[in-house]
Amino acid sequence: QQQVKQSPQSLIVQKGGISIINCAYENTAFDYFPWYQQFPGKGPALLIAIRPDVSEKKEGRFTISFNKSAKQFSLHIMDSQPGDSATYFCAASSFAPLSGAGSYQLTFGKGTKLSVIP
Amino acid sequence: DGGITQSPKYLFRKEGQNVTLSCEQNLNHDAMYWYRQDPGQGLRLIYYSQIVNDFQKGDIAEGYSVSREKKESFPLTVTSAQKNPTAFYLCASSPFRGGVGYTFGSGTRLTVV
Numbered sequence: 482q483q484q485v486k487q488s489p490q491s492l493i494v495q496k497g498g499i500s501i502i503n504c505a506y507e508n509t510a511f512d513y514f515p516w517y518q519q520f521p522g523k524g525p526a527l528l529i530a531i532r533p534d535v536s537e538k539k540e541g542r543f544t545i546s547f548n549k550s551a552k553q554f555s556l557h558i559m560d561s562q563p564g565d566s567a568t569y570f571c572a573a574s575s576f577a578p579l580s581g582a583g584s585y586q587l588t589f590g591k592g593t594k595l596s597v598i599p
Numbered sequence: 600d601g602g603i604t605q606s607p608k609y610l611f612r613k614e615g616q617n618v619t620l621s622c623e624q625n626l627n628h629d630a631m632y633w634y635r636q637d638p639g640q641g642l643r644l645i646y647y648s649q650i651v652n653d654f655q656k657g658d659i660a661e662g663y664s665v666s667r668e669k670k671e672s673f674p675l676t677v678t679s680a681q682k683n684p685t686a687f688y689l690c691a692s693s694p695f696r697g698g699v700g701y702t703f704g705s706g707t708r709l710t711v712v
Binding site for chain 1: 603630632639640641642644647687689693698699701702703704705706708
């Protein structure tokens with residue numbers, strides 16, 4: 482119920498191409514879906530986030546697509562650049578308290594290592 | 600600027616020693632978390648605390664201990680009972696509502712020598 486499944490584990494994209502990373506969740510109580518970007522040796526940083534009342538959110542070259550009925554969301558990176566090479570994590574949480582301990586923490590996917598080659 | 604400070608950035612430990620990793624935040628966040636990151640393993644939750652003087656075990660708490668005596672501080676001790684402590688450790692904090700504002704520190708890389 483608390484899992485977030487992320488795919489692919491790794492991704493190689495040519496410069497200028499589109500990078501697509503997918504996530505699926507099970508818990509219908511989740512209502513906040515952020516993506517984090519992590520460069521080697523650094524902590525993850527919030528990239529973009531979406532709430533389920535919209536199907537898409539765009540910030541520059543980064544877009545989240547959200548499919549509530551399928552319980553899936555994805556990150557699209559347009560015009561991918563070598564500087565986008567990093568590990569990307571999707572996550573989910575509930576704004577309302579869930580039962581049990583740890584109600585407010587984010588549940589993370591296992592990450593996708595993106596390499597953008599020139 | 601508000602943020603989370605982890606120290607040290609690099610830490611070396613001899614086998615059998617306890618070491619303590621520091622995490623301080625000035626974001627006025629209620630909740631704090633410790634994660635362990637190994638290559639290909641994603642982020643695994645060690646401990647978390649939602650209020651001062653209270654903390655809960657995460658998925659991989661064995662061999663670790665924490666304290667939360669102040670809202671701003673959540674130190675992690677890696678004890679000698681942790682058999683494979685070499686990893687990248689991340690501290691995070693969040694307001695007490697649902698993941699919005701979840702912020703990570705820059706991490707501490709612990710190596711057993």
